[in-house]
Amino acid sequence: MSFIDRHLGPREVETSHMLETLGYSSLSDLVDAVVPSSIRLEDELDLPEALTETEALAKLESYAQQNTVMAQMIGAGYYDCITPAVLRRNILENPGWYTSYTPYQPEISQGRLEALLNFQNVVMELTGLPVANASLLDEATAVAEAAVMMLRANRKVKNGFFAIDSRCLPQTLSVVRGRAEALGIDFKVTDFSDGLPEGDLYGVILAYPAHDGEVRDIKDLIDAAHERNALVTVTADLLALTLLKSPGEMGADVVVGNTQRFGLPLFFGGPHAAYMAVQSGMQRNLPGRLVGVSKDATGKPGYRLALQTREQHIRREKATSNICTAQALLAIVAGAYAVYHxxxxxxxxxxxxxxxxxxxxxxxxxxxxxxxxxxxxxxxxxxxxxxxxxxxxxxxxxxxxxxxxxxxxxxxxxxxxxxxxxxxxxxxxxxxxxxxxxxxxxxxxxLRTDEYMQHPVFHLHRSETAMMRYLRQLSDKDLALDRTMIPLGSCTMKLNAASEMEPISWPEFATIHPLAPEEQTKGWRLLIDELSQWLVAITGYDAISLQPNSGASGEYAGLRAIRAYHESNGDTERDIVLIPMSAHGTNAASAALAGLSVAGVATAKDGAVDVDDLKAKIEKYGNRIAGIMITYPSTHGVFEDKVREVCTLVHEAGGQVYVDGANLNAQMGLAQPGKFGGDVSHLNLHKTFAIPHGGGGPGVGPVAVGKHLEKFLPGDGYTADPEGRLAGAPLPISQAMFGSAGVLPISWMYIAMSGARGLRSASEYAILNANYIARKLGEKYPVLYTGPDGLVAHECILDLRKLTDESGVTAEDVCKRLMDYGFHAPTLAFPVPGTLMVEPTESENLAELDRFIEAMSTIYDEIKHVASGAVSVEDSVLRNAPHTADVVSADTWERAYSRSEAAYPVSSLRANKYFPSVGRIDGAGGDRNFVCECPPMEAFDIEVK
CATH class of the missing domain: 3.90.1150.10 (Aspartate Aminotransferase, domain 1)
Incomplete structure (x- = not known):
């Protein structure tokens, strides 16, 4: 059996049944009805023949053997360390950890949230600051985020400049320069030996230690900056802070760095978890994710993402950053490394x-x-x-x-x-x-003299047995792909095959320093070149950069290329990006980060871009239009048949077309954005190309471009010119030249084992599975947007608003109730409030699809029971979901429904039941009483000896 046969969920007899349900005689007939003929590929993708799993591993091993394993003492932000086998085996190589999704549904994410809270607390303790986030993408971009954050947070000095230490890492200086220039922020690379520069200084960035290793007492500089009303960021080596006086003790306002040396392999540059810690009062300006502590419905402590969760969708271009997720899996490893040691x-x-x-x-x-x-x-x-x-x-x-x-x-x-x-x-x-x-x-x-990391969690798990059991205890609290389908629309939670994951731990890949000489990295470069060629062939573009280490970074890189292209043509007035109102929030945030303004384009009744409104916007803004950002298939889950017209209209106005590649999983082998009008796209390798989500990262968001944009792709941060002497030289958008290179073997394996036909089959089955769910649930939950013949692309939006009006039961109630059925919820309230967006992916078989359909159908009956007046919504099984084992096994039961209805609403659950470890968590209460430190063990009724 081929790899693709193992990758796809439905078997032949199941496929026939699903097609019969939809009224089609063949899969090709269904796809012909869904995908507009105007964009369909005529030829097969130009890819090598598919390899078996054994053949692909053998070929990749031949590449690995061409890398030279050395003792790496280069430093420069990347250091040899030891990944304890218990962490490698039980986290990095464990699907219970790497296949989980970002913990937007906290009740089924308590394990990874606790692990991330451990990470935050390590950072807080070692930096000496009271608030830390749950990771950022890399150290260089974390410093860039800090530079911008200080400008927002400084209420005393506005429109000034920031000074950055000339002894920061070279790649940091390059990334910061690119970010500052895009936003029009003045800065000065400064040797602080002679003190602070003159002028209106809103921020200072100091290196501690410096890139050449020197450790300096920086307290006088921090004090001098504060006397000038400037805020101070310190870039710090977290391991060094176990010995050195903490920046917080010296008065720093922000501390940033990376945690790579906390047990993370070099990975040829990434992925590694960066960190940021801030003084109290700055947390609402903090970019990235932040884990906080609240309480569930019974008063039990529970973790959840706090304050700014998914704030891009609310604030769009006014968001504090474009970061959607970061490096959760790597932060979990780093936090576990600290717990273990x-x-x-x-x-x-x-x-x-x-x-x-x-x-x-x-x-x-x-x-x-x-x-x-x-x-x-x-x-x-x-x-x-x-x-x-x-x-x-x-x-x-x-x-x-x-x-x-x-x-x-x-x-x-x-x-x-x-x-x-x-x-x-x-x-x-x-x-x-x-x-x-x-x-x-x-x-x-x-030297520091204070104690740190005194919480019991950092003292209880010294033996490997204890650590192994702690990690199992945490993962048992979560729902990941190893337990259930995760039907998240827009996020493509597909199979992350074991054969794809295996090579990332090979020493010949994992131990290579990103600054090692080229003759030592031939294998890596062969893999990267080949993967790049394949991605170009799949998308129909001419060139690609693998540097962006998240989807949002890919957006930013693409928009920066568009802006640089216009500037090179003298079109400096082109500063507006047109963005459909339904777009992912990071689109608008990325545009703002690239120094561009945003104008919204209305959505038509069928969910497509409103062409008449687009024409009106083009008329209004004219020569100011830099381009348009569209998602295809649309965020509403349909293939828009006017996409070529949209591209043509923008091109005729002198703009460029950015096609968001988040939904490429419906297009592989069927259509190519580079051929139907796109000038640039980012791809999500952590969605379409099998890299796992890892609980919120690592992500990889390569940016593919047409020939005219190739010279504007990101440059090498280490060799770039941070002083700006080389006019027009491309600056990087992230720290390492190849971004999160360590996980690229996963996508290489996926494409190598799939081949052109396999990738096309993946798209076809993604379309089949989505339409099967839409058809089976459509009578109970109307599908909000459809294309011809009532068909959808690879995802569908189920409209619950009428049911909510009838019963008071919300879409969020349905999400929480699905946990009782052992499911992760679909995407809630995006892109339309009051709806659920469902994407089953191609990897789910008929039994799992039917299990989800049964759950949603039973929940529909529960909603109707409330609507009939038989029970109030407040007393219903839906509003009180999810139900923990503690709740259903309590000595007393005074609810309006039975224990059996709460825990076993369908009979299959009696054979395979998952219980959330906490009940519904009070997110709003947690934000009002913000806590982001580990609660005492006594809060969980754990005996501390």
Whole structure:
């Protein structure tokens, strides 16, 4: 049996039954009726023949063997560390963790929310600040977010500039420059040796330690900035903060960095979880996700996303950032690493790194090299006049990569995995001999003296047995794809096959530093080049960048390319992006981030772009139009037959067409946005191309473009020119050249094993499954938007508004009740309030589809029971859902329905029942009484010894 046969849910006999239900004799007839002929591909995609799972793994292994595994001591934001096997096996390689969705439904997400709260608390404790988010995309973009956030949050200095430390990481300087220039924010790259620059300074960004390893006392600079009414962001190495005085103690307002060295492989640059912590009062300006603590219906503590959850959909272009999700899975690993080691374990690792770095420093000073900085954590920098390349080459010959800084300096970053043999070999290669001890210590005035990570969770799980059981306990609280279909519209929660996931842990991929010499990364580059060619062939464009590390980053990169294209043509007045009112909220937020204004375009009654309103907007804005952002198939779940007309109208007005690729799973092998009018698209590899969502990241959002936009694709952050001396040189939009490269093997495997026919089949079956659900549920829950013959694309919107009017039962009530049936809810209230958007994907079989249909049909009967007046909505099984095991097994029961109705509304649940660990959580109450720190164990009736 081929891979695609395993990937697709319905078997042949099931397919026939579903087609018969829909009134079609063949799958091709159904697809012909759904997909407009005006955009249909005539030829098969230009892809290699599909490989078997064994063949694909063998080919990928041949690529992996062309990478050179070295001891990586380059540093520059990426450090060798050890991923404990218990975390690799039980999180990174566990579908219970990697197939879960962003925890917008908190009652079925308590495990990953607790894990993310652990992450937040580690960050808060080590930075010395009271609020932290649940991760950002990477360190460089986190610094860029901080630069913009300080401008919003500073009420004393407006329209000023910010100064950024010249000793921040090179890729950070490049990313920040790109973000600031897009928004028209003034900034100055500054060497703070001589103090702060003159002028209206709204913010300061300091490196701690500096990129060359120096640790400085930055308190005087922080105090001086505050005297000038400036806010201060510190970029900090989180592991170093186990030893060094915390930025919060020194008065910092914001602290950012990454947590890669908390157990995350190098992954050729990503994905890694960045972090941001802020002073109290700034939390509503905090970008990204934030886990808070509230209570459920019984008063039991419960976690949920807080404050700004999905705020892009409300604020659109006024959102605090365009971040929709970040790096949840990697943040969970980093938090678990801290739980496993505890404060004493982290401190021991940090002390070992510093001691070993000091021993290297002593040995190489004795060998005649000049140490640049006396105070350091794990990175030592040496003067080597004209010898940098020679020394880098000598270390490489010994199997060790170090960093050359120009022609005259080298730096060496000691990692957790570097033992005596590696250290001795390095020193010997550079002309010295490693000593056993060192007298060097971090000066006492730089050391922290406070205790941290004192919560019991950081002290209870030292043995592997205890850690394994803790992780199982957490994952048991969640609903992920390993338990149930997740029918989320717009999010494509499809199979993440085990064979696709397997290669990401191979050392030949996972241990490669992103700044390793090209001759050591041939395998990675073969994979990346081939995957890029395949994605170009699938989309019909001419070039692609894999750098964007989320869908929102892909949007931003595409819009920046459009803006740069117009500027290169002298069309600097083109500053307006037309966006349909139904669009995903990040579209508008990304446009604002790219320095563009937004004008909404109305939606027609059939859910398509209102062409008459589009014409009116074109007439109104004329030469100011930079382009339009459309989603295809539309956000309403239909293939718009006027999409070519929409593209033509915008092109005739001089604009560019951005086609959001979020719904590409309905198009593969059937249509190509690059051929029916698109100039640029971002793709979601974590949706269409099988990379798992990971509870809210990692994401990969490559941006594909036509030939005329190719030169405006993102550049390499490490080698870009942050000072702006090279006019027109492309700046990066994220930290690593290939973004979240570590998960690219997943998409490579998916395409290699699918081939052109398999990808087309995936699209066809996504359409079949969606239409089957729409047809079976349409009489009870009207499908809001349909195309010809009442058909939908790969998702459908079920309209509950009439039922709500009749009964008072809301779409949210239905979401919570579905948990009692063992289902994750569809997408709630987007793009239309009072509705549910359902996307079953191609990977679900008929039995699972029918199980969902049965659940929704039974819930319909429950709603009608309320509407009849037999029970009030407040007393109904729907409003009181979900029901925990504690509730249904309580000694007393005084509800208007039976225990059996609460827990076992359909008979199949008696054989396979999932109980949420908490009841309905009070989100609004949690926001009014905001708490984002770990509650005491006693709150959960856990005995603490």
């Amino acid at each position: 505890g404060p004493e374990g982290l401190r021991e690792i940090a002390n070992t790194l510093h001691t070993n770095a000091a021993r290297v420093a002593d040995a190489l000073v004795d060998a005649g090299l000049k140490l640049v900085h006396e105070n350091f954590f794990d990175t030592v920098c040496f003067e080597a006049k004209g010898r940098a390349k020679e020394l880098v080459a000598a270390a490489a010959k010994a199997g060790i990569n170090i960093r050359g800084i120009g022609e005259d300096r080298i730096s060496i970053s000691v990692g957790e995995s570097h033992g005596e043999k590696t250290l001795a070999a390095l020193v010997e290669a550079l002309g010295g001999k490693l000593g056993e001890k060192t007298e060097r210590e971090i000066p006492s005035e730089l």
